[in-house]
Amino acid sequence: MTAKAAVASKTKSYEIPATMKAWVLGDPGQLSMVEKPVPQPGLAEVLVRIDAIAVCGTDVEIIWKGLPAIIQGGPPFNKNFTPGHEYMGTVVKLGPNVDEFSVGDRVTVEIHAGCGRCERCREGMYTSCLNYGKNYGNVNKGHRANGFTTDGGFTQYAVNNINTLVHVPDDMSDEEATLIVTAGTAMYGLDVMGGLIAGQSVVVMGPGPIGLMGVAVAKALGASEVILIGTRDNRLEMGRKLGADYTVNVNQEDAVEMVQKYTNGGAQYVLECSGALTAVNDAARMLKRGGRICLAAFPDKEVSVDVGALVRNNIYLFGIRGEGKSATHRAASLMAQKRFDAKLIHTHTFALEQVPEAVRYARERIDDAIKVVVKMS
Amino acid sequence: MTAKAAVASKTKSYEIPATMKAWVLGDPGQLSMVEKPVPQPGLAEVLVRIDAIAVCGTDVEIIWKGLPAIIQGGPPFNKNFTPGHEYMGTVVKLGPNVDEFSVGDRVTVEIHAGCGRCERCREGMYTSCLNYGKNYGNVNKGHRANGFTTDGGFTQYAVNNINTLVHVPDDMSDEEATLIVTAGTAMYGLDVMGGLIAGQSVVVMGPGPIGLMGVAVAKALGASEVILIGTRDNRLEMGRKLGADYTVNVNQEDAVEMVQKYTNGGAQYVLECSGALTAVNDAARMLKRGGRICLAAFPDKEVSVDVGALVRNNIYLFGIRGEGKSATHRAASLMAQKRFDAKLIHTHTFALEQVPEAVRYARERIDDAIKVVVKMS
Amino acid sequence: MTAKAAVASKTKSYEIPATMKAWVLGDPGQLSMVEKPVPQPGLAEVLVRIDAIAVCGTDVEIIWKGLPAIIQGGPPFNKNFTPGHEYMGTVVKLGPNVDEFSVGDRVTVEIHAGCGRCERCREGMYTSCLNYGKNYGNVNKGHRANGFTTDGGFTQYAVNNINTLVHVPDDMSDEEATLIVTAGTAMYGLDVMGGLIAGQSVVVMGPGPIGLMGVAVAKALGASEVILIGTRDNRLEMGRKLGADYTVNVNQEDAVEMVQKYTNGGAQYVLECSGALTAVNDAARMLKRGGRICLAAFPDKEVSVDVGALVRNNIYLFGIRGEGKSATHRAASLMAQKRFDAKLIHTHTFALEQVPEAVRYARERIDDAIKVVVKMS
């Protein structure tokens, strides 16, 4: 940005209405549109006008089942809550002392702003904030998880802690920018397993959005072999477009056997994004000794695990939540540099008024929906 | 050591017989004493006269069930094999070009000498050597695991790669020196979980030898609370003597509840040494978010695991084999400095001729045997 | 603390006056006592009644030379500023939403509370906060460095961000508690160099307060050899009391030569606390290949450095500022466990009214003052 443009951008201003349209939770599976006050940004916060938002599988969970059990001591399931966390937009108002962003900046958001005062936040692990969910009433510790514990993005405006914001380059579309946080989660999964991806063999289990972005990021970072495991050929085909060197349809081939073959004796990393019941055991068998597994998904019940295989083979297993350690910034940079085409996973677009329809497409995978984006007019 | 003493030590020499007494595997559960040739040290090797050896639970496994399945492509179960790996002794002969040790040095041994040529060894993870077990015939890659894949210590002499040797100070008894490798395993478990133990809360599950040494090492490194979990009061009492701040007998109290109480909301590390069926799930529930588990033991079958709990709570889980990254040296240093009294876990002593009896005591926990040591006359 | 005591402590309350006595900067080298309003704790803050404060060499710098140049864009040298950062005291008032501490808790403080919003704070490196010094006026980013950029402790009360507080056990004296932050700095120096101190050789250059605490912490963590280098025999003698295995008086012996001898070929770590002109070069020559240096002190001008020696010997060199990554908590835990006797370095005590005299003792090392503590009545 030239100095002149910078000055110009500071003169931008936006009309901010007093109220806004917002979708809120109703009975399980229901969403209602209401009129809510536009919130005001506080310290270290900005107000974002939402320009687009993607539907995540977790949104579906929240709409049907309520906020996740993880939020211990969190707010009661309330029918005034606005879900949605994969949004991007335009900064339209700054809180006090904010100069990291300017009015008019295009931004996308990551989910978590840690409390900044617990042991985890102090060591930089803000996605594991020990005050998760404590952002209301008399136990407000300043933690925020957009669309999880504080109002999210199926609306027109949202307040965001500046720690959740990532700049969006001018030549990236609104729709593509909503995909950054998904790529950031995949990036974080690769980071926590070790970070030295170049020249390594990486297996991605589950060609959902995170898995597909995992393929793209691993390849962009120089993985020598990326192997995508799934059950649907069209998804695997999309994985090949995003950089997978090999794909395995588990309905037709034995995944462990094929990985052993393609990697000549075992992979170094498995990024598990399927939540399959056998995923941990399969992952352990795909690895060479000393390999590593990152769990970015999980089954909804206990499963049988060969713990001995983890010990005998010196396997490290990393559970992660979301997109920590500023991985979203790293993913955004790769996307800004056009290292992979995240837009491939964007399959459907709806308007704000159509959020329930958008959610239905995502939930029922209608027309093989992968990423359904709601685009504000 | 003064220069004069160093010169003197070089003049030491030992009569080395042509053959030696050695216990070898027989039918499952049987050991026979035979006469074997004394082996000769090669490059980077020395010959150790064994002065004492402790019995490990894995020795019992090998004697009853054969060499572990981990040794894929390893040697057939053979009846000329000498088990035993927790031994110490005196260097009596040097291989070519060895000057790291002198004849007359007292040494204890760790198990693994990696091949030095695989991906794992090249990154320093020699306990996960990809050529594990390849130390014989035409696939000899130089890997050695004393008492697992190469002849062990229930005998009078053993050849050792210098990488497996640790100096023993003059004022440490032979019996105590056999315990160094056990303390080294516990040390490694703490290392891989992060290494910053001072001021942290550490749970140790299972008051076997490794668990008890885990208590001692964690406390020596400055853990603020060490909580030992077990089923037998006398073992827990021993744990208290070794530094445990709290103990929980799971037959009388709920371990998860007590850990949550003692740690005011969850521990940072769990060192799992019990192999209990519920260990992983219990460990996950004992931790605060972002906590870490090291598995140094495992059940002998698949178990039900709440994988979702690992993901939601951002838990990292590290499977380890033995005592990597030179942890044995660190443990030996703490013991040389008398930071804890490892001798407490040494309960019984036998002679070389009594190895089957020693093994029986260890296997059947006769007279509450913890560490049974065979002391050469 | 029993539940009953906890309840009782919540009933504690303190009379807080409207104003307090405070020493403030005057002309270079001068301090004046004034009456200031007692500050009020805000979000994530508490008010601490100061019970004791130690004098640090940096305080002397600030009093004579003004606030350090590091605070770019910081406040102008102002004569209403109260220096002093090594203080401890009692929590007498809580800011909104604080429940991490209770009124009546005894606490000691570390210096830095990061802004929580810059790249460094987000990765847990709060002592390197990119908004260092921005805690006032219209660029307030929330960073605080007690006694450096915000009012310090040569007074009766101070507001502290809860991130700077560490609990003090009941059986530790006020005077000893003022030394925790010094030990925390030494601990951090050892942390950043690798953290695996047990069994390693550690050289500490400079037997000032940080160096002496470095000796104590290194030994508490199990270093096999700790070698202290200095110029005054009485300081070296104190180092031996704190755990140094060897000391070298550079006026009498060649430090590099002696370290090479004591470590049998080179140390693993050098903690440089002397600021000597030749310190970097000497440290490099004391190390074995691949060794590491932490700089906790520095000369006040450029010095000649053999950069090639760093490269050829694969040396890593870590500059640190203060006591990051919660190292103060680790140091406090070791001291609470009485792993070393920090009180040894406390040599003189004065009253609040005598602060200029206390500073003079520290500055001129009168009566070989090491740590001079101001104890409130």
Place this chain on the structure above:
Amino acid sequence: MTAKAAVASKTKSYEIPATMKAWVLGDPGQLSMVEKPVPQPGLAEVLVRIDAIAVCGTDVEIIWKGLPAIIQGGPPFNKNFTPGHEYMGTVVKLGPNVDEFSVGDRVTVEIHAGCGRCERCREGMYTSCLNYGKNYGNVNKGHRANGFTTDGGFTQYAVNNINTLVHVPDDMSDEEATLIVTAGTAMYGLDVMGGLIAGQSVVVMGPGPIGLMGVAVAKALGASEVILIGTRDNRLEMGRKLGADYTVNVNQEDAVEMVQKYTNGGAQYVLECSGALTAVNDAARMLKRGGRICLAAFPDKEVSVDVGALVRNNIYLFGIRGEGKSATHRAASLMAQKRFDAKLIHTHTFALEQVPEAVRYARERIDDAIKVVVKMS
């Protein structure tokens, strides 16, 4: 490779002569061609027929000044020594028990094979082997540094430890393959500084071969801004072709100022490849607080360094030697994937008979030579 091809490759065999042409050191600056016996591969070794070799600046040093002082206790400067380390070729004979490579494999080499028995090798830092140079006579510890301490590649055949070999893909030319080790050194420099390069700002000082490869690797790994600093416009232009976003000619602009501008306040990493007298100070000033410097080059004398700037700004400085931690494999993988065009830095080609001429071109930068390659016929 298909199974059929694999079988076929095993049938390859090569006529290996008894002697070979080899360039050897003479008086300073002189090389003579002699006839030497073709060496025989031992344990963990293969014989490589050299197909191409690049000239490195260090070769020039060795030819003019003898083997570097770093090789303490190393061999005397001897006139039968063959220098040269950036070579590639074809495996023509296997040592005992080698199956990691097959006869006929195309390979390139990295320099160091550690002893495998010192503290550094045991932790994976084989380029800092404590037995560096001990590979001959009665102190043979097995360390090898091709072309530094053992005969190198300005000849027809060379024995190599398998740890120094990297497979070369079929579609990569011999000339390009000689550049892998240079790219590996740059890769290692980025690795040791942290590894998370995506989205970060990287300064490369010095557009020699390592610096230019540093630009390419940093960009391939996703650096957001890569800034190349140098003195010659044509080199900087080449840097731009390899991915530099910005270049600074220090004869025309102030490098510190430009970096501060391009990075909006300071870079995260500086890879120093210039050896300039002011490099450390300049690098420190280019970084934001908490930034990191890797020194891959150094001046030939002591220089004035502002040590205080390193401390106040929490800067970490990493001296490296060569291409450790298997970085060469990672670089080779990026090059095999055609992530950057290393061939750009290959400027001149000579025949084996012309080695002195090739060295002269490299030394005198005749015709702006960057990488001069000797290609066997």
